Amino acid sequence: RKEVEQDPGPFNVPEGATVAFNCTYSNSASQSFFWYRQDCRKEPKLLMSVYSSGNEDGRFTAQLNRASQYISLLIRDSKLSDSATYLCVVNSETSYDKVIFGPGTSLSVIP
């Protein structure tokens, strides 16, 4: 089983739609969880950390379910500028300081 797995995508949604991405991880002892965003031909950048109690940043909401070992990212009122690949990131089974990136889920927001 891969350490981090994500919805395969791609997701094609109209502007204004709500879209949710899911991510599962294999290390039950993981403590660090993130969502990164990668625009086409650009480097990944941190979108938001994921905290145990769940957290929200504007139109973005991240949730963590430790019992089921999954993380979700919800985007409300999608904008064209949200089109990107979303990467789930979890710290490694083999090293607490090392993080593992999921394969990413591509989102295209259509006018």
Next chain:
Amino acid sequence: GAGVSQSPSNKVTEKGKDVELRCDPISGHTALYWYRQSLGQGLEFLIYFQGNSAPDKSGLPSDRFSAERTGGSVSTLTIQRTQQEDSAVYLCASSSPTVPPPYNEQFFGPGTRLTVL
């Protein structure tokens, strides 16, 4: 402040040649990562340096790939006898696990686009 820088931004080489890619992490960051990303694919982990610990080389695809980090700062990724399948964007990232959250946030450089003819 200065972010992660990488050089060169683009490198075209002939099959069989050796190449060196450089990464300058953010000052004070103890962790440094190298990744590879082929067109349309996800990030492939290559190697990880953390402080003075032995590097985690578990992602290096073959013994043609090596990396070093001198003085806990600058890192060089070397690919010997390049092959066409080595063509990809090579990304470097640094982080500082000791700072407050977001713990382990990685800051990426712009990458080096390697093309092997």
